[in-house]
Amino acid sequence: MSDTEPADLAASPVRLTAWVHGHVQGVGFRWATRTKALDFGLVGFASNYPDGRVLVVAEGREDATDALLAWLRSGDTPGRVDTVVDSVTGPRGGYDGFDTR
Template identity: 65%
Template sequence: MNGSARTGHQDDPDASGGPVRLTAWVRGRVQGVGFRWWTRARALEIGGLTGFASNLDDGRVQVVAEGPHDACERLLTSLREGGTPGRVDGVTEMWGTPRGGYEGFAER
């Protein structure tokens, strides 16, 4: 997939599998096609993730996921190549330390 960018991956708080926060901005035709619902379903299927998927005013979808590093990586891979609804032109990611405060995984 063209247009993917990795931001801050070398600085992952815990690339060994501990808890992390993944923020991903997905661009393409991703609003009005069930993309947020699909993202939530995929996060629940992977398990161990909390966070949300939200439409942005500029047409992108922002995905915030907290949980084990490997589970966040699986969700990120799914966003990029997992047969998503609509069309994903690219995903930009940022890794950080979990902030907590989420119950489950929501569509916003």
């Protein structure tokens, strides 16, 4: 294994899908998530669901999606996050910026 391999892996694009449970609607959660995602150089969206969850889909460097996921779980978000159920897959593309739906 070379010294550059971990950095190369961190630069690999991935897709983070995170279902955020808690009191995360009507508190500025999606807008704050958008701000953080853009700060990390990610593209994707955050969308409210009728059952009170927020779906966050973010694509970009793996280290950036890891940072966004850590923020989602940090307790520093607007509202109250009880649980984050996440998965990481290969990117699908097709996003331009970060949208709040």
